[in-house]
Amino acid sequence: MRDALAKLGSDANKINPLVPVDLVIDHSVQVDVARSSNALQSNMELEFTRNRERFGFLKWGSTAFQNMLVVPPGSGIVHQVNLEYLGRVVFNTDGIMYPDSVVGTDSHTTMIDGLGVAGWGVGGIEAEATMLGQPMSMVLPGVVGFKLTGKLRNGVTATDLVLTVTQMLRKHGVVGKFVEFHGEGMGKLSLADRATIANMSPEYGATMGFFPVDHVTLDYLRLTGRSDETVLFDSQNKHELCVYVKTVSMIEAYLRANNMFVDYNEPQLERVYSSYLALDLDEVEPCISGPKRPHDRVTLKDMKSDWHACLDNKVGFKVKPWVKTSLAPGSGVVTKYLLKSGLQEYFNKQGFHLVGYGCTTCIGNSGELHESVSAAITENDVVAAAVLSGNRNFEGRVHPLTRANYLASPPLVVAYALAGTVDIDFEKEPIGVGKDGKEVFFRDIWPTTEEIAEVVQSSVLPDMFKSTYEAITKGNPMWNQLPVPEASLYSWDSNSTYIHEPPYFKDMTMSPPGPHAVKNAYCLLNFGDSITTDHISPAGSIHRDSPAAKYLLERGVDRKDFNSYGSRRGNDEVMARGTFANIRIVNKFLGGEVGPKTIHVPTGEKLSVFDAATKYKSEGHDTIILAGAEYGSGSSRDWAAKGPMLLGVKAVISKSFERIHRSNLVGMGIIPLCFKASEDADSLGLTGHERYTINLPTDVSEIRPGQDVTITTDNDKSFTCILRFDTEVELAYYNHGGILPYVIRNMAAAQN
Known part of the structure; x- marks a missing residue:
């Protein structure tokens, strides 16, 4: 855009964000190394080797543009960083207070709605225009009221709840609408549970799934270190981006004064919505979702029969189990509380070593399977399955060779990994045999709600959030060593297979072309x-026989260096072919x-x-x-x-x-x-x-x-x-x- 403006005889530096912009680099890490104590470092080194050109381009942008905070790779997933650090809830700019809001270039921006911040995903194209001061236009949406009552039973997780909610809302029809959750049951949900439900807004089709601010929200702000005045500081451009409201109590006072705070001790007004839904949390059952869409909910007790139905009952084949395990948290805070609680030690023993911070499986970067496994799947037409605690199980996303892909809660992922198959009825069949020779069932290893709450209380601490985010913009040695050219216009390299000048503004003149016939x-x-x-x-790995592969091979790129479409999104030639x-x-x-x-x-x-x-x-x-x-x-x-x-x-x-x-x-x-x-x-x-x-x-x-x-x-x-x-x-x-x-x-x- 700067180049296009310069060609039209105008000042290229006018292309600059006019609103605060946060850029989190989280979609390029792949799980090449797993089940290893050095997986994190190895995967990060490979990430930087593959993406050096792209990261250099992004680092150039962090200095060439103002009013933009760049969070380097290896810091976490944008939505969790937003929830734990970037989300303000209430802005205080030059003494003027106003509610926080956000639009993001990923549909799961809606995760922030769990914090009481109005936010939703827009296309990158629309977001770029918004950064430059273009107003967003939309048809006034209907608002669906979703009343929650009761409390989740022992053994039922937030994922079980969200998959139930997703199915209900898809059936109701909420595309293009807002969903607002209310009712006393909302007060029984943790902030993390709310964020999980809000995160899945794209899966149930809504523009956003909103949770108003209440005491749970305020407790989370205190937990994540937002009690004191916090300054977001851009170390590259040496200027403050914004300042949080001084105290959580001031946030509460502001929202109460504007009738935007929910107090369950006060009489609740009957809200008027475009349409209504209700759910008793006590009725939610353990479940998963798949094998191809997030709203295809399957109760855990029906999973075995559903799996056979997916196979059309044509086969009862048995394959030697081979499970690729990985753990990619949304932020560095997660590692700290997993270590504090002692859980990470046992994750490691089961092969769930830390592989990186960022979107891996959800963006198709779960890495390759062992060659022998890939060959067995291909040669025998095996229906291979994946179970993930993410939000994306559309066809071809997790891995091209896993035709059945299920969304489940994190502990269920571990349970299926232990079983080594989805062809199991957890209520009736054992997961395995213990050292004492006795059969171990699902119920034997599943923690109670009280046990989980006790670990969270003792292991998730405010100082963990403060220490993590104090240093988040400082980057890491590999990021800091990247050279940055000092120029307002980017110098395009015609030989680059990562960064290519796109043709969108080629031969552009000041006269609009008008409607095309x-x-x-x-x-x-x-x-x-x-x-x-x-x-x-284009998403995930680049298939060896694809037009994109042919393009890269013609330019001297080895197959092992193809990387992913996500990492090559800066090259229109690759992306058009994908x-x-x-x-x-x-x-x-x-x-x-x-x-x-x-x-x-x-x-x-x-x-x-x-x-x-x-x-x-x-x-x-x-x-x-x-x-x-x-x-x-x-x-x-x-x-x-x-x-x-x-x-x-x-x-x-x-x-x-x-x-x-x-x-x-x-x-x-x-x-x-x-x-x-x-x-x-x-x-x-x-x-x-x-x-x-x-x-x-x-x-x-x-x-x-x-x-x-x-x-x-x-x-x-x-x-x-x-x-x-x-x-x-x-x-x-x-x-x-x-x-x-x-x-x-x-x-x-x-x-x-």
Whole structure:
């Protein structure tokens, strides 16, 4: 953006965050080394070796831009760091107090809602515009009231609760809505439990799952060392970013004065919501979720039968168990209280050594399986399973070879690791045999709620948080040794396979391009329901036979150095080739065949999606995508919109969109359209082999948010869709070819 502004004859330094920005580098660590006492150091060294160029670019940004705090790699996961350190609850800026709020470039930003901070995920594209002062526009959401009563029973965890809540809310339908939890049962949930429920907002589809501030929130602020005045200080730019309110009591006084504090000792007013749900916490059962979606809840007692149902009862095979174990905490504080409690010693004995601080399994960085295990799975078509205490189990995410992936609480992960299989009924079958020769059952090792509370009370201490976060911006030796060029513009290296100047602003002028005509476009892909951003966006490992692998090999990169798509997200050439490259993607063109291929309609050739898109572009043809319901559910990945734009996709026609992905498509200038109610591609007789013309006015002033649009095909079909530009502001973005060109032109015009 700075380069683009400079080319338009304006001051490039105007591209600078206008609001406080916190950047936590947490998605690049991989579990290469596990079950080893030196796993943490080894994985960090490999992380820095692989990502040296990328980290250098990010460190340059930490000095080139103002008003931005960069938390170096190896510090933890952004959402936990936000919860334990960055979240303010109440701001005090120059004597003016106001409630804290945040938007983040990851959909699980919602974890902060558990602290009473209003926050949700937006696309990276939208966030970049917000950093530069562009207001966020959205349709006023409905608010679902979720009343909690009672108390969780012994042996029931926050994960069991959140999977139950997720299933209820998905069934209720909360896409694009706010969920607010209330009721006396809320007071029985710890802050960590609330954060777990709030974290899963994307999985149940809500914009956020909010917990108002009460005594539990205040106790957590004291526990995490926020009692005294704390200054967030950027050591690179030598200036204060913000100051916390002096004391927790002042936060309480401010919120009480504004009727924003929940006191269970006072009469509770009946709240008015758009719709209502209720749950008695006492009725929650131990459960897990899978094998492919977070809202497919399975009670623990039904897991064995559900597992066999997943296999279609075709096999009762037995494979020699091989479990890859890893522990990647969300912050350094976790290590301190695991050591204090004595738990880490026993985790190590079971192979759960500390492997790194950051998103590993959730982002597809769980590392490779042993070669013999991989070979056994592939050669024998084994249905391998993974059990993880994360929030992402979409297809192909955890590892390409684990087809069944279950979300579970951390202690359940350990239990399944001990069992070595998911093909077990914990109520009836033993996990194993003890040294005394006696069978050991699940109930024998499961702690009571009181035992857990006692360990937390004695082992999770305020000083742990204070000492960890006092030094968090100081980095580590590997980060600190990275050289940083002193320049306001970045010097692009044309040979780099990590950082590449993207083409978004190529040949950009001050005049907006206006609405683009979509005439006689071919269908690139024809999808059914529940295509997630994991299917669309490049994620996880780079498959050895993929277009991205071919690109890297041609540039002298060895297979062992491919790294992950997440680590190469700064190179558009790699990411465009990885778009729609998920090995579990199902495209109707292929008649049931699973994989990242499609049909080039004019010739009938079966090609990789990237090669087909490139062929269409070289022939001068636009492309569109047909899809079913919930298109783009999952993480708030801006590459799920950037990638299709680079492939030449001009429009997506679906039954419905997930909120963030629709916004991202608009941000990249792609037209989102929805079929009319009760209609879809199948009911309209569309096969995807047709050519599509979208009859939109060429003058943006004649286009209205939500208007009906007629689409015609070359075989004389005609149908009406709803234009999903939801606000006038989004129409302005579309007129400019996307949100970022809109911002750049406005900034250049204001300066000139």
